[in-house]
Amino acid sequence: MIPLIVQGFLLILAMMSTLWIISVILKNASIVDLFWGLGFVAVNTFYFINTDITAAKTILMVLVTIWGLRLSIYLAWRNIGKEEDFRYKEFRKKYGEKNYWWISFFQTFLLQGILMWIISMTLYGVNRYSTSHELSIIDYVAVIVWLVGFVFEAGGDMQLARFKSNLSNKGKVLNRGFWHYTRHPNYFGDSAVWWAYALFCLSAGSFGLVAGSVIMTLLIIKVSGVALLEKSLKVQKPEYTDYIKRTSSFLPWFPKK
Numbered sequence: 001m002i003p004l005i006v007q008g009f010l011l012i013l014a015m016m017s018t019l020w021i022i023s024v025i026l027k028n029a030s031i032v033d034l035f036w037g038l039g040f041v042a043v044n045t046f047y048f049i050n051t052d053i054t055a056a057k058t059i060l061m062v063l064v065t066i067w068g069l070r071l072s073i074y075l076a077w078r079n080i081g082k083e084e085d086f087r088y089k090e091f092r093k094k095y096g097e098k099n100y101w102w103i104s105f106f107q108t109f110l111l112q113g114i115l116m117w118i119i120s121m122t123l124y125g126v127n128r129y130s131t132s133h134e135l136s137i138i139d140y141v142a143v144i145v146w147l148v149g150f151v152f153e154a155g156g157d158m159q160l161a162r163f164k165s166n167l168s169n170k171g172k173v174l175n176r177g178f179w180h181y182t183r184h185p186n187y188f189g190d191s192a193v194w195w196a197y198a199l200f201c202l203s204a205g206s207f208g209l210v211a212g213s214v215i216m217t218l219l220i221i222k223v224s225g226v227a228l229l230e231k232s233l234k235v236q237k238p239e240y241t242d243y244i245k246r247t248s249s250f251l252p253w254f255p256k257k
Contacts, residue, residue, distance in 0.1 A: 038068055
């Protein structure tokens with residue numbers, strides 16, 4: 001019998017391989033980003049239906065589904081119909097059109113699939129080790145943390161989309177609403193959501209598997225999120241330097257005068 005967590009990896013591998021084939025046909029590797037949220041919904045659902053149902057797992061199922069669907073729908077609305085993301089265009093130029101189709105599988109789709117599997121270990125921990133049919137105090141705290149994170153993430157995305165839709169804001173810095181208290185409310189919200197999942201995992205008695213949430217946070221802050229975005233914004237928007245001096249980078253707080 002193949003262990004459930006290995007089955008989860010095979011599921012993700014199958015999904016990413018299918019998505020890669022579609023991207024080759026469309027000549028657009030950007031579609032991998034649209035699948036990020038849905039991938040976690042799929043693998044968490046797989047873990048859920050292959051283990052005994054508990055109260056915490058049922059709540060986790062609902063929360064992950066809401067979070068993942070919201071993220072993928074938002075990214076689809078923002079990106080469908082547009083050209084391939086500049087990052088993947090640069091890779092095409094670097095490796096050549098004749099080679100990129102197979103390089104993209106390893107560099108983009110397989111890599112994201114492996115990251116998804118590693119990060120989703122937190123979700124596996126809840127589904128595998130949760131046995132109680134009653135919620136603990138930690139579970140209730142997890143729901144509150146998730147609500148805070150989801151509001152910041154979805155609210156930040158909504159405010160940014162509205163800000164960008166106004167052409168008069170081109171080159172300006174959004175510093176109102178959620179963006180008044182943190183330079184990256186959507187990234188903070190995403191991280192908080194994953195720490196809510198980590199709390200469910202801790203409540204289930206699985207301590208090591210919260211590493212998935214830790215890795216997700218490190219990726220958001222140090223690799224693909226905050227650090228990467230701020231590097232480009234400093235160049236694109238002159239006002240951003242002043243915004244950095246006044247506004248918290250990640251954790252929401254009152255701005256400096």
